[in-house]
Amino acid sequence: MRDRRVEALSIFQSDPQARGRLWPQQLHVTIGCREGSRTLVADLVGSAIDLTSKLAGCVPDYVLAGGDGWGYGEFELDPRTQQHLLDALHRIDDPLARGVASSALWDAMLSARLAPERLLETALQTLARETDAQLVGEMLEQLQTLWWRFLPPSQREARAVDIERFLRERLDAAATPGLKSSWFRAFRALATTPESVAWLQALWRREATIAALPLVEADETALAHALALRDVAGIEALLDAQAARITNADRQARFAFLRGALSADRAERERWFQTLADADGRRHETWVAEGLGYLHHPLRAAASAPLVLPALEMLPEVSRTGDIFFDSAWLNATLRGHSSPDVAVYVRRFLDELPAAYPAHLRALLQQESDLLFRAARVQQR
Numbered sequence: 001m002r003d004r005r006v007e008a009l010s011i012f013q014s015d016p017q018a019r020g021r022l023w024p025q026q027l028h029v030t031i032g033c034r035e036g037s038r039t040l041v042a043d044l045v046g047s048a049i050d051l052t053s054k055l056a057g058c059v060p061d062y063v064l065a066g067g068d069g070w071g072y073g074e075f076e077l078d079p080r081t082q083q084h085l086l087d088a089l090h091r092i093d094d095p096l097a098r099g100v101a102s103s104a105l106w107d108a109m110l111s112a113r114l115a116p117e118r119l120l121e122t123a124l125q126t127l128a129r130e131t132d133a134q135l136v137g138e139m140l141e142q143l144q145t146l147w148w149r150f151l152p153p154s155q156r157e158a159r160a161v162d163i164e165r166f167l168r169e170r171l172d173a174a175a176t177p178g179l180k181s182s183w184f185r186a187f188r189a190l191a192t193t194p195e196s197v198a199w200l201q202a203l204w205r206r207e208a209t210i211a212a213l214p215l216v217e218a219d220e221t222a223l224a225h226a227l228a229l230r231d232v233a234g235i236e237a238l239l240d241a242q243a244a245r246i247t248n249a250d251r252q253a254r255f256a257f258l259r260g261a262l263s264a265d266r267a268e269r270e271r272w273f274q275t276l277a278d279a280d281g282r283r284h285e286t287w288v289a290e291g292l293g294y295l296h297h298p299l300r301a302a303a304s305a306p307l308v309l310p311a312l313e314m315l316p317e318v319s320r321t322g323d324i325f326f327d328s329a330w331l332n333a334t335l336r337g338h339s340s341p342d343v344a345v346y347v348r349r350f351l352d353e354l355p356a357a358y359p360a361h362l363r364a365l366l367q368q369e370s371d372l373l374f375r376a377a378r379v380q381q382r
Contacts, residue, residue, distance in 0.1 A: 030067025116150035261291035292333035344377030
């Protein structure tokens with residue numbers, strides 16, 4: 001292995017003339033050594049930067065561009081840095097640098113430079129020791145995406161018991177209500193084994209409790225929705241009972257609206273989707289986005305795949321009649337539960353066949369919102 005003291009950190013930018021207008025002139029680089037970490041300022045004016053003169057004998061374990069949180073872009077990790085972060089992310093003392101390093105590993109996974117199952121191991125190792133509430137929340141969100149979209153069903157099935165046990169242990173050990181809430185939401189989102197689903201049912205029935213985390217109406221509603229997605233026995237009676245628990249008229253109306261999207265009957269879910277073809281059916285936009293998320297949840301993705309293209313075809317009308325950002329929410333809710341290569345092929349073909357006159361901003365939005373689908377599908381295909 002080459003001595004890291006004679007390596008240079010190179011940052012390339014495609015448009016030198018725009019560099020001064022669009023990019024900062026300097027970037028903070030965090031370098032981790034056995035003696036501790038240090039942050040250096042890198043000048044971005046040239047096409048390459050040599051930091052060796054500033055290392056003072058330090059042999060870096062990792063080099064992290066934008067370690068102060070201000071770097072914007074994807075900074076590709078060198079092999080030694082990536083391996084060190086995978087093995088020892090939790091040993092970085094500064095929470096901000098730890099968060100940047102976690103994001104860099106996530107980007108490496110998205111770019112197929114890191115296997116999802118290897119990132120999963122690091123995420124669990126780090127989360128077992130993480131105490132910063134914001135980092136716990138962010139890493140648990142990534143864990144859910146990693147679990148549902150980048151791991152194939154066979155791996156999820158093989159790891160489900162271990163993951164659910166880990167989440168329960170961290171929930172029990174969490175020191176604050178905020179941390180307990182984050183761990184509980186993750187458990188609720190990932191639980192699929194009979195034992196874990198039964199515990200969620202006991203919580204909803206108020207036969208079980210979580211120490212120092214009382215569940216309020218919103219929590220019980222979310223539990224009812226999660227149980228509906230898992231097709232538990234007697235779900236219609238459970239949903240009826242949850243509707244009776246809700247005291248606010250608007251929340252009752254929202255719950256009633258979403259029941260079609262949560263139905264165990266595939267034909268009923270399709271009928272719910274068809275009501276969205278009328279602008280009046282899309283009047284409550286946040287309700288619609290939530291319902292589409294349930295309709296296309298990974299547990300229902302195979303059944304809902306035929307509804308993806310109709311939703312894409314409706315995009316111009318949705319954008320024309322909806323408020324700002326509703327078109328983005330519509331696409332995100334439609335696509336975020338899917339990762340199969342077949343759905344990716346359908347969406348790619350739809351993009352490729354768009355007419356030249358198709359609105360440019362909607363074309364860009366489609367490309368943006370389908371990016372994670374394409375990346376996940378490539379992983380699933382391998």
